[in-house]
Amino acid sequence: MRLSTKLKISFGFLIILPVALFGTVLFSITKIQLHRIQEKYGIQNISYDALMNPVLLSNEMCRQEYEEIRQTAEDNPSKLRDLNYLNAINNRISKRNAYIVVIEDNDIMYQGKEISDELRVKLIESQNHNSEIRSAYLRDFNVLASRVSYMIDSHTYGTVYFVISFAEILPQIKKLLFDTMISVIIILILTSGAFTMWIYRSTVRPINKLRLATNNIKNGNLDFDMDVEGNNEFAELCKDFDNMRKRLKYNAEENVRRDSESKELISNISHDLKTPITAIKGYVEGIMDGVADTDEKMDRYIRTIYTKACDMDNLINELTFYAKVDSDKINYNFIKFNLTEYFNDCIDEIGVDLESRNIELKYINELDKETAIVADPEQFKRVINNIINNSMKYMEINNGVVEIHLYNEGDDVHIDISDNGKGISPKDIGHIFDRFYRSDTSRNSRTGGSGIGLSIVKKIIIDHGGSITAESIPYEKTTIKIILDRYKEDKDEQNTDSRG
Numbered sequence: 001m002r003l004s005t006k007l008k009i010s011f012g013f014l015i016i017l018p019v020a021l022f023g024t025v026l027f028s029i030t031k032i033q034l035h036r037i038q039e040k041y042g043i044q045n046i047s048y049d050a051l052m053n054p055v056l057l058s059n060e061m062c063r064q065e066y067e068e069i070r071q072t073a074e075d076n077p078s079k080l081r082d083l084n085y086l087n088a089i090n091n092r093i094s095k096r097n098a099y100i101v102v103i104e105d106n107d108i109m110y111q112g113k114e115i116s117d118e119l120r121v122k123l124i125e126s127q128n129h130n131s132e133i134r135s136a137y138l139r140d141f142n143v144l145a146s147r148v149s150y151m152i153d154s155h156t157y158g159t160v161y162f163v164i165s166f167a168e169i170l171p172q173i174k175k176l177l178f179d180t181m182i183s184v185i186i187i188l189i190l191t192s193g194a195f196t197m198w199i200y201r202s203t204v205r206p207i208n209k210l211r212l213a214t215n216n217i218k219n220g221n222l223d224f225d226m227d228v229e230g231n232n233e234f235a236e237l238c239k240d241f242d243n244m245r246k247r248l249k250y251n252a253e254e255n256v257r258r259d260s261e262s263k264e265l266i267s268n269i270s271h272d273l274k275t276p277i278t279a280i281k282g283y284v285e286g287i288m289d290g291v292a293d294t295d296e297k298m299d300r301y302i303r304t305i306y307t308k309a310c311d312m313d314n315l316i317n318e319l320t321f322y323a324k325v326d327s328d329k330i331n332y333n334f335i336k337f338n339l340t341e342y343f344n345d346c347i348d349e350i351g352v353d354l355e356s357r358n359i360e361l362k363y364i365n366e367l368d369k370e371t372a373i374v375a376d377p378e379q380f381k382r383v384i385n386n387i388i389n390n391s392m393k394y395m396e397i398n399n400g401v402v403e404i405h406l407y408n409e410g411d412d413v414h415i416d417i418s419d420n421g422k423g424i425s426p427k428d429i430g431h432i433f434d435r436f437y438r439s440d441t442s443r444n445s446r447t448g449g450s451g452i453g454l455s456i457v458k459k460i461i462i463d464h465g466g467s468i469t470a471e472s473i474p475y476e477k478t479t480i481k482i483i484l485d486r487y488k489e490d491k492d493e494q495n496t497d498s499r500g
Helices: 003-041 048-052 054-061 063-075 077-081 083-094 117-127 166-218 233-288 295-326 339-356 377-393 441-447 453-463 491-499
Strands: 098-104 107-111 135-138 143-153 156-165 335-338 359-366 372-375 400-409 412-419 467-473 477-485
Touching: 003 166, 063 077, 063 083, 063 143, 063 156, 077 083, 077 143, 077 156, 083 098, 098 117, 117 135, 117 143, 117 156, 166 233, 233 295, 295 453, 335 339, 339 359, 339 377, 339 400, 372 377, 372 477, 377 400, 377 412, 377 453, 377 477, 453 467, 453 477
Parallel strands: 359 400
Antiparallel strands: 098 107, 098 156, 135 143, 143 156, 335 372, 400 412, 412 477, 467 477
16 A cells, blocks of 8 residues: 555544544543442433533432422412421532531521531631522532522522532542543553554655665675565565665676676787787798798788788777677668578678688578668678688688578578588587687687677677577587578558559
């Protein structure tokens, strides 16, 4: 689940769930407290509002007796002078921590409990004021006084006070508030803790993984796995970071490989340049020392020097082109040309080179006459020459044969170049197109070669949209197979040509 969705859900539940839990807990606590009050004071049908309001609760506690006194004050006020009646009422409400006080004409006629002089004075003063107010909270005495006024005759005015002490009621209400507050705190802690842990698993843990990963990378360790789980934003960040790690690891390995290749290239170049330079130096010294004392020897020495100089020039050209390949800066000039006409021109030049080394050339062309491809003629010639030169270099047998076979197969053009030389071992056949790979180091030390010729060939063929593979049976036949797309004219072009 995505982090934004989790935050929305958490926000909603942090509002809804605590409210729902608080409501349930408050209802349960209130119901328990009501039950306790009802059992303790012997009252029934007490309302929830009364539980939260001490005045209402006090009135509810003596409501039945208050209504009875009020009815008596209306129907038979003289009964309120009956001590037995007053004692009976007082005994009933005394169990609820309440008592009655009767005052007539500013004199205390009855008191159900001994009261202080100050309270007596306060009740007498209250008799003469606010006759419309039923109940009054006397803060100094922590009591609630509910009054019922009556008249015996036109000259006698009296008041019955129900005096209820808050000393017993307030603890009940305070306990309810305390329990409610504790419940709210517990609910908030549990809900916030639960959602915090839920968010923690999808935020802090991935961050810790990222921190550990950055420390590994800082210490140069790229060989580890982040083990990313989930599909939220942090998981995606961890996956991107892990992909960056893999890329850094690949680049580091690639740099090591390139460094190794560069060292090997320098070693190969040193050897490949040293061989013709040594030969040129030897022949020049022979000329200087007069060893070439005949025109025939002089001509042979000069031709050898020229050949070695050409080998050096070819090597330098090859290295220059390799630099372009390595930086992917080969400039191709793609054009359409007829493949039969192209090879007819190449075969003469190739035949002369092979003949000079006593190697037979077989040329088999089974292409349709109109077969054409789109390619860079110069780079395509480099491909053919590199393959032929590789065959000549490692022929190592008498009566060598190089065969070039051209044929169509569907929409593809196949070019097979074979030789009957020493061949390539099975363990090496899969690596001959790798840069700097030389299947036989000792043999290459004799024949020369930088190990980049066939890698250049593969690069050019791939850039032409083709493919190249190798097959070899040692000392029988080795074949380099090239497949290119055959050029197909659009119908509009064909119609234009037919009308022309």
